Amino acid sequence: MPSLTQLPWATSCVSACTKLCMAMRRVTVPLVAGLVVVVVLSLLAEHCWADGGGLAERVIWAVNAGGEAHTDMHGIHFKKDPLEGKLGKASDYGVRLPILRSSPEDQILYQTERYNEDTFGYEVPIREEGDYILVLKYAEVYFAQSQQKVFDVRLNDHVVVKDLDIFERVGHSTAHDEIVPFSIRRGKLSVQGEVSTFNGKLTVEFVKGYYDNPKVCALYVMKGTLDDVPKLQPHPGLEKREELEEEEEEESEAGEEGGKKSTSTAPKYRVQSGPRTPNPYAADNSSLMFPILVAFGVFIPTLFCLCRL
Numbered sequence: 500m501p502s503l504t505q506l507p508w509a510t511s512c513v514s515a516c517t518k519l520c521m522a523m524r525r526v527t528v529p530l531v532a533g534l535v536v537v538v539v540l541s542l543l544a545e546h547c548w549a550d551g552g553g554l555a556e557r558v559i560w561a562v563n564a565g566g567e568a569h570t571d572m573h574g575i576h577f578k579k580d581p582l583e584g585k586l587g588k589a590s591d592y593g594v595r596l597p598i599l600r601s602s603p604e605d606q607i608l609y610q611t612e613r614y615n616e617d618t619f620g621y622e623v624p625i626r627e628e629g630d631y632i633l634v635l636k637y638a639e640v641y642f643a644q645s646q647q648k649v650f651d652v653r654l655n656d657h658v659v660v661k662d663l664d665i666f667e668r669v670g671h672s673t674a675h676d677e678i679v680p681f682s683i684r685r686g687k688l689s690v691q692g693e694v695s696t697f698n699g700k701l702t703v704e705f706v707k708g709y710y711d712n713p714k715v716c717a718l719y720v721m722k723g724t725l726d727d728v729p730k731l732q733p734h735p736g737l738e739k740r741e742e743l744e745e746e747e748e749e750e751s752e753a754g755e756e757g758g759k760k761s762t763s764t765a766p767k768y769r770v771q772s773g774p775r776t777p778n779p780y781a782a783d784n785s786s787l788m789f790p791i792l793v794a795f796g797v798f799i800p801t802l803f804c805l806c807r808l
Contacts, residue, residue: 505670510770514536519792553576554721554727558606559720559721560624560684561575561578562590562719563579563608564582564717564718565590565717566580566589566608573729577608589611589612590614593610593612593716595673610640612714613714615705621702623702623720624701625699629683629722630723630724631682631723632678632722632723633654634678634679634719635678635715636672636715645667648664648666648714649662649663649709650711651705652705652710653692653703653704654701654704655704657691659681659691666701669734674732680725699721722763736778788793
């Protein structure tokens with residue numbers, strides 16, 4: 500009985516299978532390598548986006564009130580104040596002071612300001628529908644106690660910040676961001692549960708109150724949500740205070756639900772200075788490295804097995 504290798508059809512089959520395996524090896528190795536590269540690059544891109552990559556491209560308008568043009572650490576380009584010489588007064592009184600919670604290279608955004616003896620504001624053209632965030636930057640560099648400068652902020656006639664007392668919020672020479680999310684859809688502006696007709700221009704106004712003059716240090720508008728807003732540096736004292744105020748509010752709500760009168764002294768309109776920030780020195784990159792290690796762990800054995808064929 501002849502062996503399989505002596506049969507013409509068997510020899511042809513073996514030869515064809517050998518050629519097929521070699522062809523598959525030539526195609527599979529680059530394919531697997533390419534897939535691994537795509538996975539790694541996707542993970543890196545996702546990580547960079549989560550860390551603020553592409554933030555500058557989402558900012559549609561930014562102004563350094565009372566100051567010159569400046570590009571911050573996130574790549575956001577703040578234009579020179581367009582109201583210079585037209586409305587209000589510019590002040591650089593704060594440049595002599597270090598600003599807490601702000602990076603050294605961006606303190607200028609909190610050290611200069613524009614104020615006015617009456618209500619004033621800026622107009623921001625918005626052409627696309629979507630979700631937006633208004634960020635207002637403040638620092639109290641002059642007054643050393645509360646109830647010295649108190650004012651409101653309006654967005655197209657909607658009061659979005661009530662009785663803002665910067666010193667009462669964060670103290671002296673400390674960065675404070677007011678963050679106001681809003682959306683524009685089908686010709687309507689929606690902000691804090693209120694809706695109005697939108698004509699293509701967002702009017703941000705700083706409303707004169709009973710205590711001194713309204714002001715702003717810098718402001719910008721970006722597409723996105725609250726999670727996309729860059730966070731100020733941690734301030735343990737402020738975070739502890741915010742926690743106490745939250746507890747007082749919860750106790751107040753519980754008392755009202757039980758038919759009791761609230762005795763809480765927490766301010767009615769408490770605005771946090773941006774999203775709460777974890778300790779930056781406790782950052783953990785293991786969530787990024789683990790998928791990369793898994794990808795390479797799968798790639799190397801696969802490559803070894805293909806080379807053995």
